[in-house]
Amino acid sequence: MRLLIFFMMIAFVCAAAPVHARTVALESASQAVQPAPPKKTFTNTIGQTFVYIPPGTFMMGSPPDERARSVDEAQHRVTLTKGFYLQTTEVTQYQWQAIMESQQAYFQKCGPLCPVESVSWHEAQKFIEMLNQRPGTHRYRLPTEAEWEYAARAGTTGAFAGSIDAMGWHRDNAGGTPHPVGRTSPNAWGLHDMHGNVSEWVQDWHGAYPSGSVTDPQGPAQGYFRVNRGGGWDMPAFGCRSAQRIINGPGSIASTLGFRLVAEDLSAH
Secondary structure (H helix, E strand, O other): OHHHHHHHHHHHHHHHHHHHHHHHHHHHHHHHOOOOOOOOEEEOOOOOEEEEEOOEEEEEOEOOOOOOOOOOOEOEEEEEOOOEEEEOOOOEHHHHHHHHOOOOOOOHHHOOOOEOOOOOHHHHHHHHHHHHOOOOOEEEEOOOHHHHHHHHHOOOOOOOOOOHHHHEEOOOOOOOOOOOOOOOOOOOOOOOOOEEOOEEEEEEEOOOOOOOOEEOOOOOOOOOOEEEEOOOOOOOHHHHOOOOEEEEOOOOOOOOEEOOOEEEEHHHO
């Protein structure tokens, strides 16, 4: 009789256990739910394709022995705490026309897939303002100088993110003109023309780099010159290095000056 009661108690416990186990499992599953990872790429309504750049830490600037180095390239550690979407190519003449309903590139005969150039920093901001007035789930802006170099390097530490002749249009291979975007080899993160073709405006004022490590730098609060990055079709190869800094007044225009955009996902906020 005692043995029968013992087995009945075991049966009762085993029958009841699954209810509790299912409850615990559901609670654990609920706690384990994570936000969906960002999509790697997206393309907006005017044909701009963006790729997700993950957060990370890198050495910005160049070592003292890098060829063609400038004095304003002091190496320092930079941490970017937020990922961002960067346009895979420079803004094209077609994309400029779609927003501004005008064309001002000097090399218009190069075609609609060539980078728009002869655009000042102020005019790039006007393009961004008008693009942001369109309905959508993204807000556009210029990259910071740190974001630009981090993306250009794509994990590399040398003067270039790969073979400069394969990755960029410069003085020795461009033939005196810009070229349609996306025809060069991309870097490891899928970005084209980060070396050469046209030099690209970034958001920052030009200033001396900090001497120590920094997080999410935005550049100086004020200044006289804005920075453009990447070099262009008119520059020697070493003028298109990942660390190369070029400065111009924000009202400057030149057939070597263009830009690309960052897109911020508003639905993630």
